[in-house]
Amino acid sequence: MSMSTKLLDELRNLVGSENLLHKPEDLLVYELDGTIDRALPEAVVFPANTEEVQGVVHACNTHEVPVTPRGAGTGLSGGAIPARQGVIVGTARMRRILNVDPLERTALVEPGAPNIQLSEIAAEHGLFYAPDPSSQKACTIGGNVAENAGGPHCLALGVTTNHVVGMEVVTASGELEWLGSYGPDSTGYDLRGLFIGSEGTLGIATKVAVRLLPIPETVVTLLAIFDDVEHASETVSAVIGAGLVPAALEMMDRVTLQAAEEGLRCGYPPNAGAVLLIELDGIEELVQEQVQEARAACNKHGATEIRTATEANERTQLWKGRKGAIGALGRIAPNYYLLDGVVPRSKLVETMGEVSRISQKYKFPVANVFHAGDGNLHPCLLFDERDEGSTAKVLEAGAEIMQVCVDAGGALTGEHGVGYEKNRFMPLLYSETDLENMRRVREIFGNSGTFNPCKVLPEGTGCGEMAHQKGALQAAGPEAYV
Numbered sequence: 001m002s003m004s005t006k007l008l009d010e011l012r013n014l015v016g017s018e019n020l021l022h023k024p025e026d027l028l029v030y031e032l033d034g035t036i037d038r039a040l041p042e043a044v045v046f047p048a049n050t051e052e053v054q055g056v057v058h059a060c061n062t063h064e065v066p067v068t069p070r071g072a073g074t075g076l077s078g079g080a081i082p083a084r085q086g087v088i089v090g091t092a093r094m095r096r097i098l099n100v101d102p103l104e105r106t107a108l109v110e111p112g113a114p115n116i117q118l119s120e121i122a123a124e125h126g127l128f129y130a131p132d133p134s135s136q137k138a139c140t141i142g143g144n145v146a147e148n149a150g151g152p153h154c155l156a157l158g159v160t161t162n163h164v165v166g167m168e169v170v171t172a173s174g175e176l177e178w179l180g181s182y183g184p185d186s187t188g189y190d191l192r193g194l195f196i197g198s199e200g201t202l203g204i205a206t207k208v209a210v211r212l213l214p215i216p217e218t219v220v221t222l223l224a225i226f227d228d229v230e231h232a233s234e235t236v237s238a239v240i241g242a243g244l245v246p247a248a249l250e251m252m253d254r255v256t257l258q259a260a261e262e263g264l265r266c267g268y269p270p271n272a273g274a275v276l277l278i279e280l281d282g283i284e285e286l287v288q289e290q291v292q293e294a295r296a297a298c299n300k301h302g303a304t305e306i307r308t309a310t311e312a313n314e315r316t317q318l319w320k321g322r323k324g325a326i327g328a329l330g331r332i333a334p335n336y337y338l339l340d341g342v343v344p345r346s347k348l349v350e351t352m353g354e355v356s357r358i359s360q361k362y363k364f365p366v367a368n369v370f371h372a373g374d375g376n377l378h379p380c381l382l383f384d385e386r387d388e389g390s391t392a393k394v395l396e397a398g399a400e401i402m403q404v405c406v407d408a409g410g411a412l413t414g415e416h417g418v419g420y421e422k423n424r425f426m427p428l429l430y431s432e433t434d435l436e437n438m439r440r441v442r443e444i445f446g447n448s449g450t451f452n453p454c455k456v457l458p459e460g461t462g463c464g465e466m467a468h469q470k471g472a473l474q475a476a477g478p479e480a481y482v
C-alpha cells in the first residue's frame with residue numbers, strides 16, 4: 001500500500017509541512033517502540049491541538065488509511081508501531097500542563113506532557129501525581145492513559161485509572177468527546193475507565209484531567225540486601241502478610257544490580273544476590289512504626305544488611321539505580337526483551353525459578369527488576385539481534401515465560417499492555433465470547449479496523465507480515481551499529 005499524494009497534501013495543510021514526515025530516512029525512528037516488533041509508517045504527523053488531531057483522523061478515515069497514536073514511544077508491547085503502516089499521530093507538540101488547581105487538587109494536561117513534568121509542576125503546590133513509571137522522564141501522560149501505566153509507587157496508591165478523572169478524546173471515528181468528569185465523581189457507565197488501558201485502539205486522548213495528592217510528610221526508603229532472590233521473595237510475602245502496604249516494594253537481582261552500579265554509581269552492593277527497595281510514607285509516627293515492622297520481616301527472612309535513607313538526596317540516589325536499571329542493562333547486551341507477567345505473590349519464588357530455567361534453556365542471560373509487591377514480574381532477556389535467529393529465539397523464550405505466568409494463575413500484563421506483542425496470547429485467558437465483546441467495544445468508538453490495527457486482540461491477515469519485518473537497522477548490517 002502506498003499513501004496517496006492527495007492524503008499527504010491534506011495532512012500537510014492540516015499540520016504544516018514542518019510537522020509532517022514522509023521521507024524514508026525520517027520515518028526510520030518511528031518503526032519501533034521500546035520492544036522488539038517493527039513496522040515502518042508511511043507518514044508521521046505532529047498536530048498542535050485537538051482540532052488538528054480531529055482533522056488528521058477524519059482525513060485518514062476518509063482515505064481508509066490506518067492511524068496509530070504515539071506518545072514518547074517508550075511502550076513495551078509494540079502498541080505504537082504502525083502494524084498495517086499508515087499514519088502515526090505523534091503528540092510531541094501537545095505537551096503543556098494547562099492548569100494546576102491546588103484547592104481541588106487536580107490538573108489538566110495535554111497528552112504529550114512527560115509524566116515527570118506534571119509532578120515537577122505540582123510540587124510547587126506541595127502536590128504530586130502518583131503513577132510514576134520508571135520511564136517517567138520520557139513517557140507521556142497520553143501513553144500512560146492508553147496503557148493504564150503503573151510504577152514503583154503504585155502499590156499503595158493505585159495505577160493510572162485511579163488518578164485520571166476524565167479526558168477529552170478524539171474517538172476512532174473522529175468525534176470529539178469528554179469521558180468521565182472534571183471533578184472527583186461521574187455518573188452513568190464508566191467510559192473513562194473503558195478508555196484507560198485501551199492501548200490507543202478507541203481514540204486519541206487530547207486533554208487529561210488528573211487527581212493530585214499531597215506530598216507525604218515523612219518518607220523513608222529501606223534498601224534490604226539478600227544473598228538470593230528466594231529470600232528477597234519470601235520477604236515480600238512477609239511484609240505484605242504483616243499488613244503493611246508500602247508506598248513501593250521493588251526487587252532487583254544480581255545481574256541488574258551489577259549493571260546499575262557500574263552504569264549509574266548509585267551505591268548498590270554489587271555482590272548481593274538481590275535487594276528490596278521498600279518505601280514507607282505518611283505521618284511521622286506511623287512511618288517509624290512501619291519501618292520497624294518492615295525491618296523485622298527483612299531480618300527474619302535473611303537480610304544480610306538493611307540501609308535506611310531518610311534524606312531526599314539519599315533516596316533519590318537509591319531510586320536512580322532502580323529507575324535507570326533497564327538502560328544500564330545495555331552494558332551487558334545491545335538488545336533486551338522485557339516481559340511483563342503477573343503472578344500471585346505466593347507464586348513469586350516458584351515462577352522466578354521457572355524464568356531462570358527458561359533463560360538457561362535458551363542461553364539468554366536474564367535480569368530481573370520488578371514491582372515485587374504487585375507480583376508484577378519483569379524478566380529482561382538480554383540478547384544481540386545481530387546473531388542470526390536470536391530475535392525469533394528470544395520471542396519463543398518469552399512465550400514460554402508467559403505460559404508459566406498464566407499457569408501460575410497470573411495474567412499476561414501488569415502494566416505494559418498487550419499491544420502487538422501479546423495479542424496472540426489473549427485466548428489463553430479469554431473465551432471467544434469475551435474477545436467478541438471486546439471487539440464490539442471498539443465498534444462503539446467507531447473503530448472499523450483501521451484505528452491502531454493488530455493491537456490487543458488477535459487479528460487475522462495483514463498484521464504479522466508487517467510487524468515482524470526485518471528492522472531497517474538490522475537490514476543495514478553491522479556498519480549500522482556504532
Ligand SMILES: Cc1cc2nc3c(=O)[nH]c(=O)nc-3n(C[C@H](O)[C@H](O)[C@H](O)COP(=O)(O)OP(=O)(O)OC[C@H]3O[C@@H](n4cnc5c(N)ncnc54)[C@H](O)[C@@H]3O)c2cc1C
Binds near residue numbers: 071149199
Ligand atoms: C525503561 C523503561 C521503563 C518502564 N517502566 C514502566 C513502569 O514502571 N510502569 C509502566 O507502566 N510502564 C513502564 N514502561 C513502559 C512505558 O513507558 C509505558 O507503557 C508508558 O505509559 C508509555 O508511554 P509513551 O508516551 O511512551 O507511549 P507510546 O509508547 O508512544 O504508546 C503506548 C501506547 O499508547 C498509545 N497512545 C499514546 N499516546 C496516546 C494518546 N494520546 N491517546 C491514545 N493512545 C495513545 C499508543 O498508540 C500505544 O498503543 C517502561 C518503559 C521503559 C522503556
